[in-house]
Amino acid sequence: MTDRPAQPSPSLTSLARVSSETLQYQQRADDQAWIDVIHRMDVVYTDLVRSQVELENKNDELENTKNFIQSVITSISDILIVCDINGIILQVNNALTNEIGLSSDEILGKPVSDLFSDNHKTLISDFPEHIRSDNIIDCEIDLVNTSNKLVPMSINCSARYDHENRLSGFVITGHPIGDLRKAFSELKKTHEELKMTQQHLVQSEKMASLGRLVAGVAHELNNPISFLYANMHALKSYEEKFIAYLDAIHNDISKDAREKLRAELKVDRIMADIEPLVEGSLEGAERVSEIVQNLSKFTTPQKQKKQSFNLISVIKRASSWVLNASSFTPEIIIDYPEDFALINNEGHVHQILINLIQNAxxxxKNIKKPQLYISIQKKHKSIEIYIGDNGYGIDPKDTNKIFDPFYTTKAVGxxxxxxxxxxxxxxxxxxNGDLTARNHTSGGAEFILSLPLEES
Ligand SMILES: Nc1ncnc2c1ncn2[C@@H]1O[C@H](COP(=O)(O)OP(=O)(O)OP(=O)(O)O)[C@@H](O)[C@H]1O
Ligand SMILES: [Mg+2]
Incomplete structure (x- = not known):
């Protein structure tokens, strides 16, 4: 409260002259002036209090905003450097201080180029000029840490403006790419290793193909060679008998003794057998030579020439080859004409039939009354050759597998x-034909080789 305004003291005489009414009036006026002053002071005070509250609220808001920005800056994992237009550092975040090992107090106020390697200092000093026209994106640059080691970074730099939209500085953000480079070199190494493994695999696959080829050739050579072997064995035993017979003749034995020896040594039967034995052996040798020729053509695969041949002779020859080399003789039930002319590749048809008859x-082998059925049926555009047996048949779950390479249910070896x-x-x-398999309704398996007729 202010003091009352000073007034001149009234003299006693003047006081005597002033009526009590006047005095009362004067008193009221004074009071009113004081009330006005007090009222105004109240208004000013209320304004002051309100301004104070508003100021405190704004302060709180400012503090909150500051904390918010600070927490955002701190939580950013990328480095952050805020500079003025002269490249002097105004603010950094924890990611940067952690990366280079200096505290923010040691960094603030220094030129930003101090943080980067000598090689990049000129580049950094160009930033203020550069950002006037464009932002800098993904620039690879090295920070230097307290141990003088380079920390490769990928950085972006953009302009910073004040409230009047004037360029006031720039902001650098970035992330370390050391891990990325490491990951990249590891990826490159893995890629190289993968390429090497791939080359090895290709090499192994080539070796495996070669192995399959050799196994296939061995398989196909096996039949004619076993047949030749069996024939040669027979011829060898005949040879011994012939020599014994000829020796006897040269020793001038009697006609009776000669006839007796001839019957004993079964010379007539041997003579009758020699022709088919030699013919069969020649066929076997031809087949071997054919397989070897086919092998030499393997490098330049091409369809072989088709010629007309008698299918029935091929069926008979294939059966005799297999049966001659077999340790037992199953009954063969046949249903085909004497001749059937077909144009196809005789050698291949022969080879297929041998494999089918051998399987049958x-x-x-372990069936009490073993039987094989071989028949042919002429269809509209093809001839079908049926090779059946009364064996154990094919397990339905294996029907799709039997044509796969190396699928066998036979004992190892x-x-x-x-x-x-x-x-x-x-x-x-x-x-240009087809080969299918099924189980015969009366038991055993049946294979159907279908060959086209139109070429005949
Ligand atoms: N007539 C058949 N009856 C029953 N199963 C058969 C018959 N023919 C083939 N199979 C089945 O198909 C499999 C594959 O036959 P494939 O001729 O390819 O090979 P393999 O006879 O086992 O051996 P390889 O012919 O190479 O000496 C046989 O192991 C057998 O399980
Ligand atoms: Mg077989």
């Missing part, structure tokens, strides 16, 4: 699992 013989695989390939690709 194998299937009836007695089957390679290539017979049907090779035969299927020959039937489809070389003979």
């Amino acid at each position: 013989v194998d299937a009836v 007695s089957g390679t699992g290539l017979g049907l695989y090779i035969s299927y390939g020959l039937a489809i690709e070389q003979c």
